[in-house]
Amino acid sequence: MKTKDLLAISEEFGTPVYVYDAEKIESQYKKLTSAFKGVKQLKINYAVKALSNISILKLFKQLNSGLDTVSIQEVQLGLAAGFQAEDIIYTPNGVSLKEIENVAALGCQINIDNLSILEQFGTKHPGVPVCIRINPHVMAGGNANISVGHIDSKFGISIHQIPHILRIVENTGMHINGIHMHTGSDILDVDVFLYASEILFKAALQFSNLEFIDFGSGFKVPYRAHDVETDIIELGRKLTKRFNAFEKEYGKPLTLAFEPGKYLVSEAGNFLVNVNVVKQTTSTVFASVDSGFNHLIRPMLYNSHHNIVNISNEIGRERFYTVVGYICETDTFATNRRISEISEGDILCFKNAGAYCFSMASNYNSRYRPAEVLWYEGKAHLIRKRETLDNLLEHQVIIDLKQKAVIEN
Ligand SMILES: *Cc1c(COP(=O)(O)O)cnc(C)c1O
Numbered sequence: 175m176k177t178k179d180l181l182a183i184s185e186e187f188g189t190p191v192y193v194y195d196a197e198k199i200e201s202q203y204k205k206l207t208s209a210f211k212g213v214k215q216l217k218i219n220y221a222v223k224a225l226s227n228i229s230i231l232k233l234f235k236q237l238n239s240g241l242d243t244v245s246i247q248e249v250q251l252g253l254a255a256g257f258q259a260e261d262i263i264y265t266p267n268g269v270s271l272k273e274i275e276n277v278a279a280l281g282c283q284i285n286i287d288n289l290s291i292l293e294q295f296g297t298k299h300p301g302v303p304v305c306i307r308i309n310p311h312v313m314a315g316g317n318a319n320i321s322v323g324h325i326d327s328k329f330g331i332s333i334h335q336i337p338h339i340l341r342i343v344e345n346t347g348m349h350i351n352g353i354h355m356h357t358g359s360d361i362l363d364v365d366v367f368l369y370a371s372e373i374l375f376k377a378a379l380q381f382s383n384l385e386f387i388d389f390g391s392g393f394k395v396p397y398r399a400h401d402v403e404t405d406i407i408e409l410g411r412k413l414t415k416r417f418n419a420f421e422k423e424y425g426k427p428l429t430l431a432f433e434p435g436k437y438l439v440s441e442a443g444n445f446l447v448n449v450n451v452v453k454q455t456t457s458t459v460f461a462s463v464d465s466g467f468n469h470l471i472r473p474m475l476y477n478s479h480h481n482i483v484n485i486s487n488e489i490g491r492e493r494f495y496t497v498v499g500y501i502c503e504t505d506t507f508a509t510n511r512r513i514s515e516i517s518e519g520d521i522l523c524f525k526n527a528g529a530y531c532f533s534m535a536s537n538y539n540s541r542y543r544p545a546e547v548l549w550y551e552g553k554a555h556l557i558r559k560r561e562t563l564d565n566l567l568e569h570q571v572i573i574d575l576k577q578k579a580v581i582e583n
Contacts, residue, residue, distance in 0.1 A: 175549055177485045180444060183554050184521045187545050189448040190465040191560075192532050194225070196233055196550040198442035199528075203237050206393075206437065209410025213417055215429040219263050221391060222248040224435030224529040225443070229548055229557040231255035234438075242433035246273050249282055263388070263433070265307060265354070267329055271295060278302050285354055285388075287330050289338055296346030305352030305388065308333055310373040312357050312366060330355065333373055336380055343381075350381045356390025356433065364409045367392065371413060375420050386429035389413075393437035397479050397526050404437070436529040443528025445470055445544075446485075449520045450500065458496045461516045463507075466499025468538040470524060470531050473507050481525040482508055490514035497522065501539050532558075540566055 175195045183193055203218065210216045219242040220234045226248060231241065232255050240261040241252045252262050259281030266274065267287055271294050278284050278299065286292045287307035295304065309330030331339060343350055355374050357367075371389060378387055393404040413430075421428050447463035472478035482497055484490065492512045499505035507524070516522070524531075535543045542561035547554050 175444070177488060179549065179554070180446060180485055180523060181521060183547055183549075184446045184448075186554065187547055187556060188560065189446050189521065190463075190469055190544040191446050192527060192544055192546045193444045193446060193554075194227075194230065194439070194528055194546070194548050194557075195442045195444070196548055199230075199233060199439055200237060202438050202441070203234075203239065205406055206432070206434065209406045210414055210430065212410075212414040213430045214421075215386075215427065217386065217429050217431040219261075219388075219431060219433040220438055221433050221435030222252065223533060225439045225531075226251055226533050227546055227548075227557050228255050229555070230439070231257070233548075233550075242435075243282070245269070246277050249277050249280060253280070263305070263431075265356070265433070275299070283352065285352070289331060289335065289342065292331070292339065293342045293346070296342055296348035300347045301349070303349045303351035303385075305354050305386070306331060306339060306350060307354045307356070308336075308374060308377055310355050310357065310370045312370040312373070333377060336377055340380060349383055351383060352386045352388055352431075353378050353381060353384060354388035354390060354431075357392050364405055364412065367404075367409060368412055368416070371416065375416075378420075378424065384424070384426070384428060386431050387417075388431040388433065391432060391434040391437065393434050395437055395440045395526070397440075398481065439528035440526045441528065443526065443531060445480075445524035445527035445531060447522050447524070449516055449518055449522060452516055452518050458510070459494065461495045461497050461513075461522070462500060463497065463522060464500060465544070466501030466505045466539070466541070467503075468499075468501055468541050469535045469544055470507070470527065471534050471536075472530060474505065475534075480507070480527065482511060482513055483523045483525065484514045484516050484520050485523045486520035487514050487517070501541075537561075537566060542566070 217240055219240040221242045223244055228251060231252060235256055241257055243249045243252060243262055243264050244266050249262055249264055263283040263285055264277045265285040271291055274284060283305060285305040285307050307330045309327060310333050357370050378384055396403050417430050447465045449461050450464055451462040453460040467474040492514050494510050495513050495516060496509050497507040532546060545560040546558035548557045
């Protein structure tokens with residue numbers, strides 16, 4: 175997308191506004207599938223929680239993707255977008271047996287990540303095929319918040335509990351048709367990924383009726399100029415070779431599945447905000463924008479870096495700014511950031527605003543959640559209206575509080 179297109183969108187739809195470039199989503203999807211073109215059966219299930227707008231889901235449907243979901247509501251959004259139930263995998267954590275049964279009744283692939291539910295579900299529904307989520311205990315990166323494969327993680331059934339899984343499977347007669355891992359949001363190193371895959375292959379040999387092996391996600395995309403991106407080509411080359419060899423060893427055809435979120439949508443997103451105030455203090459220059467962690471929480475929640483470009487003055491002299499929101503609470507997007515000179519009324523663009531940005535937005539400070547626009551085939555399409563006061567009041571029940579004339583004491 176060109177700067178002039180982004181500026182035109184900010185004028186037409188106002189700010190703050192999320193803008194997604196469909197072409198970038200498509201090219202990421204194709205990069206991934208072509209890296210694994212040597213696998214006979216490949217299934218990409220887009221992780222809905224990264225960006226769950228129904229028009230985005232439809233775009234993935236058009237690309238032939240499936241969906242990875244973590245709640246029955248995401249499943250229902252997927253069905254509303256036109257996906258078949260069998261193209262949806264449901265990988266929840268800590269949800270009730272009842273919800274899992276309801277999703278199974280819709281016909282989606284169930285993925286179970288604890289022994290208690292596995293035993294209860296298998297006892298009641300031995301005929302429903304189930305995938306199991308294994309925790310291979312592989313550390314991915316250093317941040318414990320985003321490394322979900324390690325020993326203290328709440329996700330998955332420990333690889334050391336395979337004997338217990340096998341006993342449940344034998345006792346219930348249930349059908350395990352898939353085995354899964356998702357080792358975290360930021361696996362940088364292809365070799366770490368392959369190491370975890372070996373653990374999964376070894377576990378897979380314990381189950382005789384598998385139809386697929388799901389390697390989850392963990393692909394890294396660059397957020398900063400010098401960030402390293404997961405080398406998809408190298409991963410494709412190495413894992414394809416290993417997977418095809420494993421399939422021979424296993425003796426039955428297997429599907430290789432992935433469920434990326436960030437890799438597919440992060441870089442496609444631009445978040446446009448207006449600069450309300452430029453404020454000089456004794457220590458810094460603040461640029462205050464018409465948004466906050468209510469719309470983009472990643473910097474405050476994960477200390478994430480989003481590049482910020484002043485698209486109203488791209489080639490201006492660079493100065494140092496602290497970019498903050500308008501929330502009445504510390505609300506810092508970026509500290510001491512070099513940005514080309516900012517004037518009040520300029521439009522700033524946050525990069526990598528596709529994944530875990532709008533989907534984590536809230537109404538804190540009673541602000542409206544932003545509009546969303548899809549840039550598709552050279553045209554801007556509004557895919558979510560900006561909220562209004564009616565949305566804030568929609569579910570509130572206004573009761574009639576009697577006003578007492580005299581305060582008793
Ligand atoms: C969140 C999630 C994903 C997607 O992770 P990304 O880092 O966005 O690719 C995949 N699988 C499961 C089970 C998840 O919870």
